[in-house]
Amino acid sequence: xxxxGGHMGAIAAYVKGExxxxxxxxxxxxxxxxxxxxxxxxxxxxxxxxxxxTRALPKxxxxxxxxxxxxxxxxxxxxxxxxxxxxxxxxKALGAALGAVGxxxxxxxTPYRSK
Amino acid sequence: MPGHRPAAAFLFALAAxxxxxxxxxxxxxxxxxxxxxxFTAAGCAGCHTDIAGKGPPLAGxxxxxxxxxxxYGPNITPDPDQGIGRWSFEDFRRAMRLGLAPDGSHYFPVxxxxxxxxxxxxxxxxLWAYMRGLAPVARPNRPHDVAFPFSWRLPMAGWKWxxxxxxxxxxxxxxxxxxxxxxxxVQAVAHCGECHTPRNRLGALDRDRHLAxxxxxxxxxxxPNITPDPDTGIGRWSAADLTYMLAIGLLPDGDVVGDEMGxxxxxxxSKLTDADRTAIAEYLRSVDPVxxxxxxxx
Numbered sequence: 001x002x003x004x005g006g007h008m009g010a011i012a013a014y015v016k017g018e019x020x021x022x023x024x025x026x027x028x029x030x031x032x033x034x035x036x037x038x039x040x041x042x043x044x045x046x047x048x049x050x051x052x053x054t055r056a057l058p059k060x061x062x063x064x065x066x067x068x069x070x071x072x073x074x075x076x077x078x079x080x081x082x083x084x085x086x087x088x089x090x091x092k093a094l095g096a097a098l099g100a101v102g103x104x105x106x107x108x109x110t111p112y113r114s115k
Numbered sequence: 116m117p118g119h120r121p122a123a124a125f126l127f128a129l130a131a132x133x134x135x136x137x138x139x140x141x142x143x144x145x146x147x148x149x150x151x152x153x154f155t156a157a158g159c160a161g162c163h164t165d166i167a168g169k170g171p172p173l174a175g176x177x178x179x180x181x182x183x184x185x186x187y188g189p190n191i192t193p194d195p196d197q198g199i200g201r202w203s204f205e206d207f208r209r210a211m212r213l214g215l216a217p218d219g220s221h222y223f224p225v226x227x228x229x230x231x232x233x234x235x236x237x238x239x240x241x242l243w244a245y246m247r248g249l250a251p252v253a254r255p256n257r258p259h260d261v262a263f264p265f266s267w268r269l270p271m272a273g274w275k276w277x278x279x280x281x282x283x284x285x286x287x288x289x290x291x292x293x294x295x296x297x298x299x300x301v302q303a304v305a306h307c308g309e310c311h312t313p314r315n316r317l318g319a320l321d322r323d324r325h326l327a328x329x330x331x332x333x334x335x336x337x338x339p340n341i342t343p344d345p346d347t348g349i350g351r352w353s354a355a356d357l358t359y360m361l362a363i364g365l366l367p368d369g370d371v372v373g374d375e376m377g378x379x380x381x382x383x384x385s386k387l388t389d390a391d392r393t394a395i396a397e398y399l400r401s402v403d404p405v406x407x408x409x410x411x412x413x
Contacts, residue, residue, distance in 0.1 A: 005369030012365050016355040099363035102371045103381065106364065109373040115336030115411070 022089035029085035077104035150245025174252035184261030194251035221271035233303025278319035297398030327405035357396035
């Protein structure tokens with residue numbers, strides 16, 4: 001998950017105008033898409049609060065189908081973003097598309113992660 | 116378009132003659148459009164819609180847990196019986212500016228009139244124009260789940276005397292228009308302090324720690340310190356970090372804001388103009404840094 005944050009941050013740095021590495025954006029976008037496909041594996045049964053320090057809420061396993069649906073949304077959003085990133089270096093367009101990805105992140109982070 | 120102006124002026128004058136006096140309250144076009152923007156910035160839908168229960172917009176029913184009990188946001192649609200359809204603009208102005216209901220009773224400050232009081236009369240008029248045009252919903256209000264003495268409205272007079280300073284925002288002439296716009300949005304309209312400022316035992320905002328965060332906010336969880344303190348607040352954030360967070364909810368470390376702030380971004384700040392987000396950032400980066408660690412997580 002931290003890797004996902006790293007890629008999001010790198011893309012955001014370009015969108016915000018902090019850096020000019022336009023060519024890096026598709027690299028991070030592709031990585032983001034691939035990383036989002038690993039997320040479900042990171043939450044095996046028994047890895048919740050009972051296993052130690054984690055912000056994962058028991059609701060993940062109580063509502064696995066809901067959690068899985070939210071993760072699939074992220075996979076779709078990051079795939080879409082990777083397509084956009086392959087076609088443009090325009091910061092505004094990328095920013096808007098990144099917003100959709102950020103929204104999909106909230107689909108898990110709000111209901112399934114402790115505050 | 117030179118030819119159109121005299122015609123437009125004539126029509127406008129004619130309209131002003133024949134339009135009923137109360138029409139300013141249900142105007143379309145300019146006032147309602149500006150009101151719609153204010154409505155978004157003020158986040159009314161957030162407290163007045165039962166989002167979790169998929170309730171109809173602004174028909175009330177959202178629970179707000181506080182140390183004094185659970186309050187349920189009322190119906191503010193123009194329904195004449197269950198909503199505020201019978202209200203005049205003056206009723207609305209008194210509610211927002213003074214925290215008073217049309218019958219003279221006090222509102223509990225869970226309704227953040229201590230912040231909304233800062234809104235100008237012109238903005239309140241525009242907001243009212245917009246609200247009058249919304250769909251009326253006949254959903255009755257759910258009574259607050261608050262135990263005595265906190266359910267008793269009379270002591271609110273004393274609370275107000277101690278803690279409430281009514282009156283619209285006054286611009287600081289020593290500051291830029293942009294700073295003043297940001298201050299107005301943060302302090303009055305978007306009422307950020309109502310979540311982000313710690314409160315005293317009687318539930319009043321601790322103004323010495325303006326925006327310094329709290330371990331138990333209205334959602335029940337921690338609310339971050341958004342003063343420019345470098346260690347416990349947002350002192351290390353750039354202006355772009357801030358405006359970008361307000362635009363899409365992304366945090367500098369690549370994470371996203373969740374829960375209530377996620378709602379604020381999605382329904383509110385993401386829909387503001389770039390200029391307004393920039394103004395908010397300028398104001399936030401100028402407030403007194405307060406060192407106040409708000410622990411995150413479970």
